[in-house]
Amino acid sequence: MLPPPAHALVATDLDGTLLRRDDTVSPRTRAALGLAAAAGARHLVVTGRPVPAVRELFAGLGYQGLAVCGQGTQVYDAGAGRLIHAVSLDREAAAAALGKIEAQVGQVFAAVDQDGADGRTLIEPGYLMPHPALSARQTLHRDELWAAPVIKVLIRHPELDDDALAAAAHAAVGDLATVTLSGPGTVELQPYGIDKGAGIALAAEHLGLDPATAIAFGDMPNDLPMFRSCGYGVAMANAHPLLRAAADEVTLSHEDDGVAVVLERVFG
Numbered sequence: 001m002l003p004p005p006a007h008a009l010v011a012t013d014l015d016g017t018l019l020r021r022d023d024t025v026s027p028r029t030r031a032a033l034g035l036a037a038a039a040g041a042r043h044l045v046v047t048g049r050p051v052p053a054v055r056e057l058f059a060g061l062g063y064q065g066l067a068v069c070g071q072g073t074q075v076y077d078a079g080a081g082r083l084i085h086a087v088s089l090d091r092e093a094a095a096a097a098l099g100k101i102e103a104q105v106g107q108v109f110a111a112v113d114q115d116g117a118d119g120r121t122l123i124e125p126g127y128l129m130p131h132p133a134l135s136a137r138q139t140l141h142r143d144e145l146w147a148a149p150v151i152k153v154l155i156r157h158p159e160l161d162d163d164a165l166a167a168a169a170h171a172a173v174g175d176l177a178t179v180t181l182s183g184p185g186t187v188e189l190q191p192y193g194i195d196k197g198a199g200i201a202l203a204a205e206h207l208g209l210d211p212a213t214a215i216a217f218g219d220m221p222n223d224l225p226m227f228r229s230c231g232y233g234v235a236m237a238n239a240h241p242l243l244r245a246a247a248d249e250v251t252l253s254h255e256d257d258g259v260a261v262v263l264e265r266v267f268g
Contacts, residue, residue, distance in 0.1 A: 005039045007266060009207070009214035011200060011226060014047040014054070015131065015183055016219035016254050017236055025061055032260035035267040044068065044203055044214070046196050046226055048182040050113040050151060051076045051083060052120070053134050066206065070113060071180055071190045071222060072199030073151040075206065083117045085202055088149040089177065089191045095146060097169075097176040097189055101155065104172045105165065108155045110142060115149035122147075127156060130185035152190040153177075162187060166221070181240070182222035197225030215266065217251075217259050218243060234262050 010033070012018040018025060033043055045067040047054060051074055054067060064079035075085040094112075102108055109127035114120050121136040122145050123129065129136055139145060145153075157165045166181040169189070173179060177189035204211045214230035216223070219239040227233030227246055235247035236258045244250055252258035 005036075005041050005267065007036075007213060007215040007232065008041055009044055009204060009209050009211070009230075010036050010041050010263065011044045011046050011214045011216040011230055012259060013218040013220070013223055013226075014045060014049060014057075016238055017217050017223075018045070018254070018259055020255055023057060026257055026260070028257045029260040029263075032257075032263035032267070036263050039267045041267065042207055042209065044200070044207075045078075046200060046203075046216070046218075046223075048180070048186070048188065048222055049134070050074065050119060050121070051117050054078075055081070055117075066203045068196060068199035068203050070151045071178075071182065071188060072195045072197070072225075073190055075199060075203050076117070081117075084206065086115060086151065087191050087194055088115045088151055089153065089189065091146045091150060093176045093192075094150065094153050094189060097173040098153065098155070100172040100174075100176070101169045105157060105160060105168045108157050108165075110145060111136065111154040112145045112150040113152050113154070115151050119148070119151070126158075127154070128185070130156075130183060152188050154186060154188050156185055156187070180222040182220050188222075195225040196222060197229035200226055200229045215262070217262070219254065234258075 048071045050070040058078045067076045111123040111127045123136045124142045166187045170179040180188045211229045212231045215232045216230040217234045219236045233247045234249045235244045237253040
């Protein structure tokens with residue numbers, strides 16, 4: 001019997017990392033993931049997208065493994081089509097956090113991802129979805145965002161850039177929520193203490209693996225907790241400077257098969 005690989009888990013972000021701009025995975029990257037699987041490593045998707053926003057994508061990719069979704073608020077079994085863990089954001093805390101942020105920076109535009117495997121993304125007037133492939137329903141008033149349990153809140157500011165908004169939000173909300181910068185135009189609030197690192201810990205426990213054996217790939221500051229939880233962190237060439245600085249290695253971009261380049265070396 002072959003010994004287990006040094007990296008028994010391959011943890012990949014989706015947007016800006018595993019996926020190309022058209023939401024596809026290149027043949028080369030698919031083959032490299034196959035090399036990892038043949039060596040005995042498990043693939044774990046770790047994404048800010050909620051479960052409803054990945055189910056169709058996973059079906060198209062043929063992905064059957066576990067996925068950490070919603071910035072660590074959900075662990076989903078893609079093969080079984082079953083949500084195996086979820087934690088929601090207290091809606092009163094979320095509303096209070098929004099109020100504190102607006103007291104600091106003026107009006108923001110908000111959206112929410114609802115709890116559950118069939119939860120919807122709701123957006124208030126003025127909020128623009130950062131990714132055209134993600135669907136949402138527009139509300140008439142902010143109060144409608146809180147009609148059902150939510151896992152996270154997304155905010156945008158008409159003038160502040162993402163880094164400035166994330167910094168202001170972090171300073172304002174305290175322990176009401178965890179603030180995450182997960183992509184262009186995507187600053188998020190999720191339950192306090194919940195992030196991709198917490199999600200990986202739960203998923204790895206479910207798989208019977210130690211997160212320290214994982215090699216992780218990402219591109220944005222929301223991947224920092226994932227890097228801290230895993231044994232080896234790889235930032236994409238297109239990654240945010242904060243993640244590049246924290247990485248053990250910087251690979252090529254998501255358009256240039258950066259994930260495959262590393263996996264071929266490690267498992268080839």
